[in-house]
């Protein structure tokens with residue numbers, strides 16, 4: 001182990017300074033190049049699933065939730081609402097579980113239903129989610145009764161079918177108090193090593209008051225998850241004859257339930273309607289404000305998007321398993337779990353800090369094809385390649401010391417030219433360099 005007293009001082013100063021850089025974008029992600037959606041006009045089987053979504057069933061699920069009134073995290077109403085969601089999933093025959101969480105003085109639970117994928121060689125999963133909690137005193141018809149009831153409605157159709165990859169339908173709590181429910185889930189998922197490919201977070205999808213807004217569903221991805229929104233946009237164009245609604249892509253917003261997943265190394269997007277909704281977080285956020293025909297369309301489109309994602313073969317898939325998200329390393333050792341989670345807006349959740357060189361970057365590659373090579377990069381620049389598993393690299397500067405925020409990425413190429421990609425942001429203070437990688 002090497003290191004000078006100077007490097008520790010720099011480390012201390014820079015780590016402290018980092019608190020004051022809210023613009024730092026942290027976490028990691030994985031991107032694959034989307035295939036084209038090649039079924040012009042859409043897959044008839046998917047169209048028939050979309051047609052099973054109607055206003056009556058959506059209203060019934062939504063109404064069931066509205067009966068509990070405001071559902072502030074930790075309140076009795078919130079707990080009763082979680083039971084209602086649990087039983088709704090159970091009635092569909094899905095395997096369902098409460099995911100209890102305790103954080104920042106709050107104790108509550110998420111509700112997680114699972115539709116297992118049929119591909120036994122794949123651990124890939126997709127999450128379709130909304131949040132069932134509300135701010136105090138608000139019925140939360142749009143925010144986010146709309147997303148939660150859409151999760152239930154889509155699950156009630158998809159549970160009658162099977163798809164390549166696993167789908168998890170999740171109703172989160174703790175969103176309005178700081179996205180604590182999704183944070184608790186995402187942190188545990190990263191720790192378990194769940195292979196979550198994308199998180200589709202519907203939060204406020206039940207309103208439109210303009211013609212243009214009535215035809216638009218907005219996706220808000222962080223840059224690294226742009227491919228999720230682009231693929232969804234392609235799908236919306238494919239199914240435009242069935243549902244007259246397309247996907248617009250806007251910049252990310254950190255304060256929603258997809259963000260903790262992004263912070264912990266996954267891809268995710270926030271999904272919402274276009275038109276302004278003046279009643280959010282007020283007692284007036286009631287079902288009579290919703291535009292039900294828009295809401296039905298948005299739910300149908302989200303069903304198609306979910307299915308197209310989960311039937312799409314993942315020819316090659318790569319995941320950076322270490323360094324661990326949200327840990328501080330001293331040289332090669334993970335020393336302690338970093339916790340900045342109360343403050344989602346700083347973007348410091350999941351922050352990984354490397355003090356000194358040689359923390360191990362380890363990539364797992366999933367494919368039935370032959371791996372040609374696996375390349376590790378820093379800030380998009382080639383550092384080292386590996387042809388044989390384990391795909392590993394002891395992180396250090398190549399020609400210059402690594403000090404500050406850097407992006408570690410890994411790309412896996414198959415012999416047929418297919419490529420998969422994953423990346424994570426690191427805060428590194430290391431003076432060690434090596435010309436040989």
Ligand SMILES: [Zn+2]
Nearest residue numbers: 143144175203
């Ligand atoms: Zn919300």
